[in-house]
Amino acid sequence: MHQRQRAGALKKSSSQKCPEAPADNFRGSTKKHSICMVSDFFYPNMGGVESHIYQLSQCLIEKGHKVVVVTHAYGRRKGVRYLTNGLKVYYLPLQVMYNQSTATTCFHSLPLMRCVFVRERITVVHAHSSFSAMAHDSLFHAKTMGLNTVFTDHSLFGFADVSSVLTNKLLTVSLCDTNHIICVSYTSKENTVLRAALNPEIVSVIPNAVDPTDFTPDPSFRRDDRITIVVISRLVYRKGIDLLGGIIPELCLKYPDLHFLIGGEGPKRIVLEEVREKYQLHDRVRLLGALEHKDVRGVLVQGHIFLNTSLTEAFCMAIVEGASCGLQVVSTRVGGIPEVLPEELITLCEPTVRSLCAGLETVIARQRVGSLPPPESIHSRVRTLYTWRNVAERTEKVYDRVSTEEVLPLDRRLLRLRSHCGPVAGSVFAFMAVLDFLFLLLLQWLVPDRVMDVAVDATGPRSMWGQGSSIKLNATKGAANPDLFGE
């Protein structure tokens, strides 16, 4: 038997619960859902999707819904874990193929997924990120099992190259019978609707959020004798690190008091190291390597200007975090970025070295004259723009709407697949759907639903988590293993 130890509450650096949520007017709708968030990307991996799932789950738990997260095993982290406030995470032992995304055969994940859906009495399956094979698999299985499905798309895609043509086809297949789709910006909605040939009415836009209490400005950390430009992103091609490599020498030659602070890790780190070596900028360009979420604010408050050089971005969390720390944001005008911040808080440039340099120079000039708004005022503008509470409320509305919709029965699902996805792909996936259904029948015969133990809820209306009386038995033995069973 695998020995999977419940690690008690795993401490997370980000906010412990939904920020600034007043308890009483927070419980709007009465219907409570059992939501299963599925994505390949979750803690301990770090990134936008991961924190989105975590924060959204925490706010939904606060609203009284039951939430479980399903992801694949990360190294030795397999089995079932509990995070803050009883957020239950299943780390399923599925094979990872590429970039933390699991391999997909459409079928092999069904037994475990079914087990999770049945034992947790899931009503809504919410998959995240189109890069995640596990998310698509779960949508496929959930529809076979007759559960309502929601999908959140976190990224933008092209249309031209072979890989995007293929992924777009898969996305079409995966989303054509999904109940509702959520995008993080209007640009992303437009992109997804076009890529997956969707009816725009079932696509909602719910932006990401930042926790404004985590990102507060503190100008005392700034050095006044220099101007610091902060860049925090993964050092990969998509984030425009090559542009950054062109900007650094040009500006450093012009402004001797200019310093760069670069946080993040990735394959393009070598580009920046070469630039630093070539122009002897070791004292002015600091590469901090991978940053933990809790350290990000400490880096941001040291800077005057936040620079984002992304080449494609659905919704840029980093610039909101930067602005929330009171930095002046300079960014490329790509994807959904123009929607994110009001004009006076951001300087938008074309994704070229020249345009970005020009944008940075105007901001540096304004910084020298002192005509930039003070960090506190920027922070107070931003803190009300994007809150997780608002995101959770809007997502809840999507769940309410979805739960009233019917899930297509198999025959109509097959018709939809064939009419929607073209004759070849449609037929192939209709065949897969039939196979999946037969596999499900086989599993139901081998292990009937009534044989599976219904899991003890840690969140939601029947939550057993943190009810003082039920945990007394362990009180003498230390609180490392809060037991859920001593009713």
Add this chain to the structure above:
Amino acid sequence: MEDESFTDISGKPVSLDCRNHSNFCREFTVSSAKISIGKVLAYTCCVWLLAYAVFWVTENTAVLSSAILITLVGMTLHIHFVKVDHESLLVIGSLGIQVSSSYASGRETTTFIEMNKIKDIVINEAIYMQQIIYYLCVLLKDPSDPEGASSVVPLFQSSKPRLDCLVKVYKSCQEILSKC
């Protein structure tokens, strides 16, 4: 002294027997179903039919005799090493926990865990084969860190009873553990 019937994780019946030896000493025995004669027949038939098919092609009588050997040895090994007839858990307050399992052949294995090594008994969740199940386990203390648990010893590993059975055992174990 009571005998209750539950099911295991695949739906087969198991029975739980609780004995109260004294206030500080309780014994729980989970007995799984006996080997069914139908299953034995089915497996034997499979092996022999296969052997006969091979014999049909090769016309070598050694195949048939080896089939007989395989069946006999297989059955012996199965009842001696695999098939567990009943598993018992003896909890003695302030002394320790004895875990024993007896195989269908009569072989018994017993381990004893001292109380000062035991941190707690808990119900945990694990991924087992293609299922997610609850199981009862003993947490062992980590000698270097009094708050942490160094390892876990799963209980009722072969019978794998379902949650309702585990909760019953768990509660009466905790009654004893909390007293000492």
